[in-house]
Amino acid sequence: MEPAHGASSDNELLERARQGDAEAFGAIYDRYCNVLYGTAMRLVRSPEQAEDVVQEAFMKLHSRPPAPPVRNLGGWLHRVASHAALDRLRRRGRRQEHELIPERAGSRSTEPAAGTDLERALGALPERGRRVFLLHDVEGFLHSEIADMLGISAGTSKSQLFRARRILRQELAGAKS
Amino acid sequence: MSDLERLHDLLASDDPAGHRRAAQMAAHDPTLQAELDAHDRLLAIAESWRESTVAPQHLRARVLAGVEAPAATVLTGRFRNARRWVSGLAAAASIVLAIVFLQQIVPSPDVISVRGRLLINDALTEASEAEARHAAAIAKLERVAAPILQRATDPSTDAANAAILLAYRDRLAAIDTAIAEVRGYLEDNPGLASARTVLLAAYIDKTLVLEEVLGTDETSDLG
CATH class of the missing domain: 1.10.10.10 (Winged helix-like DNA-binding domain superfamily/Winged helix DNA-binding domain)
Incomplete structure (x- = not known):
């Protein structure tokens, strides 16, 4: 989850995002959206709920970001998304315990x-x-x-x-x- | 515990030393080596699966629009002390940016067809009524704030306070533009919840700015 050479670091983007820079926040989204969506999708097994989980994770980043300097923003987001997904599973109960993960658009495998x-x-x-x-x-x-x-x-x-x-x-x- | 169980017990731990011991065990036993190879293949598949998922394209606009809506009210906090305000246009741009993101969403079949993402009739009626109440409250504030804002062009108003009032007027004009755009968008897409969120954020933003305008009249050396 390291930024490409020459690209802004996570801490730089996060600081700019804190100042209201929507582009910086968008860059953070672009950097981690696939990882978070994949995590959410594998846990909740629903594209709609996976999207909600990703949105929840970024909303939390926006409203209660980790204190700077952030050692591993990707790891922080990953944990937030995983917790959010597990919370949804707990609320949902065990209704879908034995469902297989369906093939979905937006979840393509190489x-x-x-x-x-x-x-x-x-x-x-x-x-x-x-x-x-x-x-x-x-x-x-x-x-x-x-x-x-x-x-x-x-x-x-x-x-x-x-x-x-x-x-x-x-x-x-x-x-x- | 058999050697096989011992091997997998070592591999199930988080201890790298345990994994090294497992590899050493397997090095002298073909059966254990086959197990280790199967374990490695499973982890490779798991890693490949982790790396392969791509988020749907429409999710970006949805996430950023959802963040921009509360951001509009956060940025309004900068107006609380108008004498330090410098980025009103940037704050207004944040709402316009939210409109741009909404336009990227465009009512694609995937978005509109997803259950729960749209407002159904009852919720739509409630949202419309809430928006009407906001608009009515804003109209009252505007009537009271209008004479204060007119002082921006009054020759008797000192330059510093005139600049502050002009900045408020610019800010309100930008919010009005954003409100008009979102409402135009909602006429074609009445059920789009994210657009309603942005509209509500704009109403809240305008309310807070108008309250600040009224606050300048109570506290300051204006007029």
């Missing part, structure tokens, strides 16, 4: 076969294992962070990941054969 197989395989997981796998192996959070997000212990997160990976390996091996 390796459609592999991503699609993984999405299908995730359907075989119980919801908690699915969330732990997504948060750890796809989104890159640590077990300690996942424990805070999901209200579980780090040990439970690790054991959930262990089981989730085992099921996914079996599912993916079955998909190939």
Whole structure:
């Protein structure tokens, strides 16, 4: 999530955005929108709700930005979006526990076969294992962070990941054969 | 715990040392090596999936319009002490910019067809009534503020205060332009919630500016 050489740093853009520079805020959006949308989409599995999550994350950045200097703005936004997505899942309940992630416009994969197989395989997981796998192996959070997000212990997160990976390996091996 | 379980237990931890130990275990055992390879393939697929998602294009305008609406009221705070005001036109430009973003949205089928994004009839009626109430309240404030703003061109008004009043007049003119544009847009797209948000923000902005104008009359050396 590092800016390109010569581009303004996150802190520079954030300071300009704080002063009301809409272009700077737009540049921050452009830098992180795909990551946040992807995170939201993988967790909430609804394009409409994923858009709401992204909007919520940027609204929070606008209304309550992190104190400067920001060490990792992308990480901050990523955590905010993940929390927002998980909050939505909690409010939504477990109604969509066993739904597969549908193919949607705006969620294109550069390796459609592999991503699609993984999405299908995730359907075989119980919801908690699915969330732990997504948060750890796809989104890159640590077990300690996942424990805070999901209200579980780090040990439970690790054991959930262990089981989730085992099921996914079996599912993916079955998909190939 | 079997070697296989031990291998995956090490791989499930966040400890890089654990991953190194797993690799060392697998180096001397083909079965464990096959497991490690399958693990690595799974992580590669997960990483590829993470890197591949692209946000829909219309989301940008939606997010930035949603941010610009409260930004209009935040920027109005700069007028609280008119003697330090310098960026009124920039603040007005923020509302105009919101209009530009709205124009980028353009009522595409994807936006209009998404359930929940538009105002349904009842909500539309409520929004229209709320806007009418804002407009009526603003009309009352304008009637009281008008004589104060006219002092901007009164020869008896000192230059500094005249400049402040002229700045307020420019600011209000810019907001009126923005309101007219949004209302014109809403005539063709009455259900677009984001446009209603921008309109409401403009009304709030105008109300706050008019209140500041009235505040100058109470406190200052004008008139």
